[in-house]
Amino acid sequence: MKDQKKMKQLTIRAALAASMFTGTLASYAEVPKKDQPNIILFLVDDMGWQDTSVPFWVKKTPLNEKFNTPGMERLASQGMVFTQAYASSVCSPSRVSLMSGMNAARHRVTNWTLQKDASVDGQSKTLTYPQWNVNGMQPENNIRQSVQATALPKILREHGYFTIHAGKAHFGSIGTPGEDPLNLGFDINIAGHAAGGLATYQGLKNFGNDENGHPQSVWAVPGLEKYFGKDINLTDALTREARLAMDKALEAKKPFFLYLAHYAVHIPLEPDNRFYQKYKDMGYEEPEARYASMVEGMDKSLNDLMDYLEEKDLTNNTIILFMSDNGGLSAHVRGGEKHKHNLPLNSGKGSAYEGGIREPMIVKWPGKVKAGSRTDDYLIIEDFFPTILEMAEIKKYKTVQAIDGKSFVPMLLQSGTTAQGRDLFWHFPNNWGVEGPGIGTTSTIRSGNWKLIYFYEDQHFELYNIQEDIGELTNQAGQQPQKVKELAQKLGNYLRSVDAQRPSLKATGQLIAWPDENL
Numbered sequence: 001m002k003d004q005k006k007m008k009q010l011t012i013r014a015a016l017a018a019s020m021f022t023g024t025l026a027s028y029a030e031v032p033k034k035d036q037p038n039i040i041l042f043l044v045d046d047m048g049w050q051d052t053s054v055p056f057w058v059k060k061t062p063l064n065e066k067f068n069t070p071g072m073e074r075l076a077s078q079g080m081v082f083t084q085a086y087a088s089s090v091c092s093p094s095r096v097s098l099m100s101g102m103n104a105a106r107h108r109v110t111n112w113t114l115q116k117d118a119s120v121d122g123q124s125k126t127l128t129y130p131q132w133n134v135n136g137m138q139p140e141n142n143i144r145q146s147v148q149a150t151a152l153p154k155i156l157r158e159h160g161y162f163t164i165h166a167g168k169a170h171f172g173s174i175g176t177p178g179e180d181p182l183n184l185g186f187d188i189n190i191a192g193h194a195a196g197g198l199a200t201y202q203g204l205k206n207f208g209n210d211e212n213g214h215p216q217s218v219w220a221v222p223g224l225e226k227y228f229g230k231d232i233n234l235t236d237a238l239t240r241e242a243r244l245a246m247d248k249a250l251e252a253k254k255p256f257f258l259y260l261a262h263y264a265v266h267i268p269l270e271p272d273n274r275f276y277q278k279y280k281d282m283g284y285e286e287p288e289a290r291y292a293s294m295v296e297g298m299d300k301s302l303n304d305l306m307d308y309l310e311e312k313d314l315t316n317n318t319i320i321l322f323m324s325d326n327g328g329l330s331a332h333v334r335g336g337e338k339h340k341h342n343l344p345l346n347s348g349k350g351s352a353y354e355g356g357i358r359e360p361m362i363v364k365w366p367g368k369v370k371a372g373s374r375t376d377d378y379l380i381i382e383d384f385f386p387t388i389l390e391m392a393e394i395k396k397y398k399t400v401q402a403i404d405g406k407s408f409v410p411m412l413l414q415s416g417t418t419a420q421g422r423d424l425f426w427h428f429p430n431n432w433g434v435e436g437p438g439i440g441t442t443s444t445i446r447s448g449n450w451k452l453i454y455f456y457e458d459q460h461f462e463l464y465n466i467q468e469d470i471g472e473l474t475n476q477a478g479q480q481p482q483k484v485k486e487l488a489q490k491l492g493n494y495l496r497s498v499d500a501q502r503p504s505l506k507a508t509g510q511l512i513a514w515p516d517e518n519l
Helices: 002-019 062-066 070-078 091-100 152-158 203-208 234-251 276-281 286-311 381-391 409-413 481-497
Strands: 038-044 080-086 162-167 188-190 256-261 318-324 358-364 373-375 423-428 442-447 450-455 460-465
Touching (some): 038 286, 070 318, 091 152, 152 162, 162 234, 234 286
Parallel strands (some): 038 318
Antiparallel strands (some): 080 358
């Protein structure tokens, strides 16, 4: 509770400092290049590949008809749709990869973080999980069980950008420097702290705080006292504050980097009252009416930002990148049949199957990206790090960490691809605590159209041809032993090269074999 209070005070002080902005940043920031683009990174929490009226497959599906996302449709008509964009299957690994450029196997923040020095792994009868980096990403190297990184916003700020964080942070555990976005290179922090979830989206409930702003749990959203007691959804409040923060950047005459990381559409499933009744009237069952209203509320935020850019005559010099941090929730809480909310993809959040890792992604880059274009080239979330720096025309920068990400600028410009001949890797030596298809302790490789998943619990393999079998319904491991051997070798070599961690057997204390050691 004391840490939460301290965090809130820091956030308020940062906001006050920003409102009285003079020229302090100029002492360490480079002079911006002429026409350096503004950049908006719009990240949604737990949004599935099919939670939108924009089709990311070869055809529109009943799930696309279920949701109403005119903002995403507008963005897609002006930019490029990525049909095979990937992230980790749970939130913290993706967010650390996004901000550091590292693959999760290397940075070892392989599950979601919260309390200092405490693992959130569920229990297993047979496996002991490794001592992963439970304290998340940090700006320094003196925090145990954490990874030090030179964060993306820090580099952008050092090269002249006014950096704004709005929404969910979830970078470092409670009581560590990494819990505060201000320590990672952001000039302004709006409502970001250590927690990856929230108590409530409702301003009428003070977003989980008492009337004096004291958090009632670790899930209370900090720093939005001006909306307490008002009939406003958190998604709208964050959008309004993001617009005000962009105004500060314009006053400072600096290009801005806005990282708007919505808490939506993470649980709790609460109605966004601006849209909820419409879905009830359409006959949606209760959980799904709430969920659809949350999706549309998120989408309105995107639309509102695009309207803001038009009002301020910033449209032609502002890049927008839209992404989700992991697959759509499907294992619990939602209405309807479990594990079917991302069809034709199998399973959902927490799973190594496509439903857990494939994301909706759109990029608009005026004057560079062909409007209404699409690409089937694949990429992974750590690729955003070098891509954004290249978009910002930042070529000379140093990081304390190795960068695994590859710039997808060639795909955006349709001048080439970084997908050709490239393998993608996922590593989850943990226990999410929920059961479902593909949910377990796994390592995964995608190589071309082939995908191999290694399950540590019983050391079995599953092999799928994603192009032919997007739903991962036919395991070809038994029919394709040479392909299993080839991909297992690649996967094992990669994991060893980045010093990845492994679970061990409780019975013997021995580490589970690497994928290629178990053929």
